[in-house]
Amino acid sequence: MITYFLLSLKTHWRWWLSIAALVVIAWLWNENTRIDASLTTLEGENNSNRAVMDNMLRTVAITNIVLGVNQHAKNQIALESQRAASDIKAAVAGDDCAARVVPAGAANRLRQYADSVRASASATNPSQPDR
Numbered sequence: 290m291i292t293y294f295l296l297s298l299k300t301h302w303r304w305w306l307s308i309a310a311l312v313v314i315a316w317l318w319n320e321n322t323r324i325d326a327s328l329t330t331l332e333g334e335n336n337s338n339r340a341v342m343d344n345m346l347r348t349v350a351i352t353n354i355v356l357g358v359n360q361h362a363k364n365q366i367a368l369e370s371q372r373a374a375s376d377i378k379a380a381v382a383g384d385d386c387a388a389r390v391v392p393a394g395a396a397n398r399l400r401q402y403a404d405s406v407r408a409s410a411s412a413t414n415p416s417q418p419d420r
Contacts, residue, residue: 366410
């Protein structure tokens with residue numbers, strides 16, 4: 290029986306080689322199909338992750354712009370306050386009334402103005418109260 294098998298193997302080696310080649314080709318085809326499916330899935334996940342990351346970067350950029358504008362507005366308010374204070378000091382420097390107590394009506398009006406400035410500044414950034 291073994292002799293018959295060896296004899297048929299010798300005489301039909303091309304046939305056996307063709308069958309072996311077909312088996313290898315079928316296996317490679319199956320692997321290629323499986324790898325293509327995995328690649329398609331990974332590409333889809335990559336595109337989804339890229340879209341999420343792009344949206345996140347856009348959000349961070351917008352947040353940075355808003356924070357910069359708010360900081361600039363606060364800086365402008367501080368500069369205006371400093372200018373007003375220096376103008377007032379210069380205006381009353383030689384006046385003897387500068388040593389007197391400020392009238393109650395004028396003090397109340399200045400407090401109202403200061404509160405309105407604080408309210409407009411806190412409206413731009415409600416998460417940080419004025420102190």
